Amino acid sequence: MHVASAGAESRHGGAAIPRPAVRVLVIDDEEMIRALVEHVCLERMGLAVEALGSVGEGIAALAAARYDLVITDLQIGRDSGLAIMAHVAEHAAATPVIAMSGSWTESARGEMERLGCRALLDKPFGIAVLEAAVRSALGMLLPPAGSGAPAGAGMAPTPADLLAAPGGRAGAATGAGTARARRILIVDDARQVAGLVAEVLGAEGHSVAEAHSARAGFHRMAGEKFDLALFDIVMPGEDGLALLARMRTLGLVDDTPVIFLSAHATRENRRAAQALGAAGLLAKPFDVDALVAAVTDVLAGRPPASPQPAHLQAFAGDISMLPVTELCRLADLSGRAIVASLTADAAQGELVFERRGLIHARLERPGTPPVEGESALSELTGWRAGRFCIRHEEAARPVNITRPLAGLLDLAPGADAPPPSAP
Numbered sequence: 453m454h455v456a457s458a459g460a461e462s463r464h465g466g467a468a469i470p471r472p473a474v475r476v477l478v479i480d481d482e483e484m485i486r487a488l489v490e491h492v493c494l495e496r497m498g499l500a501v502e503a504l505g506s507v508g509e510g511i512a513a514l515a516a517a518r519y520d521l522v523i524t525d526l527q528i529g530r531d532s533g534l535a536i537m538a539h540v541a542e543h544a545a546a547t548p549v550i551a552m553s554g555s556w557t558e559s560a561r562g563e564m565e566r567l568g569c570r571a572l573l574d575k576p577f578g579i580a581v582l583e584a585a586v587r588s589a590l591g592m593l594l595p596p597a598g599s600g601a602p603a604g605a606g607m608a609p610t611p612a613d614l615l616a617a618p619g620g621r622a623g624a625a626t627g628a629g630t631a632r633a634r635r636i637l638i639v640d641d642a643r644q645v646a647g648l649v650a651e652v653l654g655a656e657g658h659s660v661a662e663a664h665s666a667r668a669g670f671h672r673m674a675g676e677k678f679d680l681a682l683f684d685i686v687m688p689g690e691d692g693l694a695l696l697a698r699m700r701t702l703g704l705v706d707d708t709p710v711i712f713l714s715a716h717a718t719r720e721n722r723r724a725a726q727a728l729g730a731a732g733l734l735a736k737p738f739d740v741d742a743l744v745a746a747v748t749d750v751l752a753g754r755p756p757a758s759p760q761p762a763h764l765q766a767f768a769g770d771i772s773m774l775p776v777t778e779l780c781r782l783a784d785l786s787g788r789a790i791v792a793s794l795t796a797d798a799a800q801g802e803l804v805f806e807r808r809g810l811i812h813a814r815l816e817r818p819g820t821p822p823v824e825g826e827s828a829l830s831e832l833t834g835w836r837a838g839r840f841c842i843r844h845e846e847a848a849r850p851v852n853i854t855r856p857l858a859g860l861l862d863l864a865p866g867a868d869a870p871p872p873s874a875p
Contacts, residue, residue, distance in 0.1 A: 473500035474590060475518070479510035479536055480525040480552065483737035485575070488648050489523055491740040492582050496655075499586075507531035511539050519547055521589055526553035526560060534560070537567040548589040552577070554644070576647035579655050634679035634751055636660045639669030639695070640713065641687040645736070649682065649713070652740050653747060666690035673704050680751055681705065685714035685721055693721070696728045697774045701782040701790070701842060709750050713738070727769055771796070771838045776803075777861055779840060780833065784809050784857045789846045796838030801828065804849045810857045812849040825852035829860060 476499050478489045486503040493499040502519075504510050507528050514522070514536075522540055524533040533551060540547050551564050554575040564572065571585040636658050640646040643664055650660040661678075663669035666687050673681065683692035690698075692712055699705045709731040714721060717735035725733045731750045734743060776794065783790045783805045794801035804812035815828040823831060853860070 474520045475500045475502070476521045476523065476586075477510065477513055477519040478503040478523045479505070479507065479528060479533065480523075481505050481529045482525070484645060484648055485525070485552070487737065487740045488579075488652065489582065491652065492579055493586060496579075496583060497586065507533070507535050510536050514539055514544065518544070521548055521550070521586065523550045523552065523586075526551055526556070526564075534563055534567070537564060537569060541567045550585050550589055576644045576651075579651045634658050635677065636680045636682065636747070637663060637669065637672055637676075637678045638682045639663045639666065639672075639687075639692065640682075640684040641665055642684070645684075645713075649743065652743060656744055656747075658747075666692065666695040670695060670699065670704075673699060673708070674702075678708055680747060681708055681710045682747075683710055683712050685712055685725075686716050693724050693728065693769070694773055696725075696730065697769055698778070698782055700728060701774075701779065702785060703788055703844075711746060711750060713743075724769055724773065769840060771835055771840055774840060776833045776835050776840070779803075779842070780810060780829075780857060780861060783842075788844060791843045791845055791847045793841045793843075794832055794835065794838060796835055799838075801832045801835075802849075803829070803832065804847050806846075810853050810860075811851045813853055826855070826860060829853065833861065 476489075476493050478486055478493075478501060480486050480489070480503075483505070486505070490501050490503055494501045499521075502513060504513060505528075508531075510522075510524065510528075513519075522536065524536045526533045528536075533553075537549050537551070540549055545568065548570040549568065550571045550573060551569050552573045552575055553560075556572065556574075561572065570589045573581060573585060636653055638646045638649050638653075638660060640649070640662075641664050643662075646662045646664060650662055653660045661672060661676075663672050666689060669681075669683070672678075683695060685692040692714070696705065696710055710729075711731050712721070712725050712733040713736055714733065715736040717733055722733055732746055734746055771794070779792060780803065783792065783803070787807050788805070789807060790805040792803040792805075794803070799815065799817045801815045802813070803810060810829075813825060813829040813832065815823040815831055822828075
C-alpha cells in the first residue's frame with residue numbers, strides 16, 4: 453500500500469492549511485497493473501493510493517474507509533469486479549468507479565453502466581488514457597492549477613467519451629524525461645507487460661519499441677541501433693539468455709547494455725545473465741520506480757561505445773543453453789576472431805575461428821592422446837552438457853580444419869550422441 457498527500461494547500465487567515473489527500477482505491481490481482489496505476493495516481497498526480505489484490509480485501513477496505521475514486525479490474529482471480537461496483541453503488545453511490553479489463557462482454561458492459569461505472573479501460577491502456585480517465589472521474593476534487601500539486605495533462609475526455617470508446621493505446625505522455633531521448637527495445641512475449649513497460653519508459657521521454665518473441669527481437673536489434681534492451685528470460689522458443697548469447701557471438705550488442713526482466717529470477721539465471729555481460733536483472737513483478745531507476749542508472753553509467761567492450765573479453769555459459777553446433781554456426785557467421793573453450797568433466801576442447809571461419813579444433817582427455825581437426829570437431833559437436841567460454845581475440849593456432857563449416861556440421865552427431873565423458 454502506498455499513501456501520499458496531494459501536496460496542495462489552501463489559506464485561512466494567512467495560515468497554510470494542508471488540503472486533505474484525494475484517496476484512490478485500486479483493486480487488481482495483477483501486481484504490474486497495480487504498480488502502473490500507483491505510478492500514475494501517486495507519482496504523477498499526487499493522490500493517496502491504496503492498492504489491493506482481491507475482491508474480499510477491496511470490500512473490507514470500502515467498509516472501513518471512504519474513498520474518492522475506485523479503480524477495479526473486471527476479473528480479479530476467480531471473483532468478479534462487479535461485486536466491488538455493486539458494493540460502491542449500494543453504500544457509496546457518489547464515489548466514481550473506473551473499470552479495467554482485457555476483454556468485455558456486452559452483458560458485463562451493460563451491468564457496469566447500470567451500476568454507474570464512469571469509464572471502461574481496455575487493457576493494455578496507456579498512461580495518458582488512465583490519467584485522463586482519473587481526472588475526468590474526480591472532476592473538481594483535483595487540486596486547482598498553481599496549488600503546488602502536479603499539473604494536469606490537458607483537457608480530459610468526458611465519462612460519455614470514455615464509455616463510448618474505451619481504452620486504446622495512447623501516445624506516451626511527456627514526463628520529466630532525461631537529457632535526451634534514448635532508443636529502448638523491450639523483448640517480452642507478454643504483450644501487456646511489454647506495453648506497460650513501453651508506456652512507463654515513454655513517459656520518461658524515451659523512444660520505446662516492442663518485440664514479442666526472441667526471433668522478432670533478434671531481427672530488430674540486427675537492423676536497428678538501440679541504446680538499451682530489456683529482455684524477458686522465459687519465452688516460447690528461444691529464451692532471453694540464449695538470445696543474448698547468440699547476439700554476443702555475432703557482435704550485435706557490443707555497445708548495447710541489456711537488462712533482464714523475469715519472474716524466474718533464480719540464482720542460476722542471475723549467474724547466467726552476469727556471465728553474458730547483462731547490466732542487471734529485475735524480478736517480476738517489479739516496482740515501476742525501480743524499473744525507471746534501473747534504466748536511468750544503466751543509461752547514465754554505460755561506458756562509451758568501443759570496438760571491444762570489457763565485458764566481451766570473455767563470456768561463459770552452459771552448453772545446454774548454447775549447443776556447440778549453434779555456437780559454431782554463430783561464430784562462423786560473425787566474421788570475428790573467436791576462441792571457444794569447452795569443458796565437460798575432465799575433457800577440454802578448443803575451437804578457434806578467424807574472420808574467414810573455423811580453422812582449428814582440439815580435444816584433450818586425461819590419459820589419452822589429443823584429438824585434432826575434423827575428428828575433434830565431430831566429438832565436440834556431440835556434447836550435450838558442459839560449459840563454454842568465448843573470448844573475442846586473435847589466437848595463433850595451426851590450421852587443422854580447411855573444409856567449410858556448413859558441410860562439417862551436416863556430419864555432426866545427432867541428439868542421441870553419447871555424453872561428452874564417454875570414450
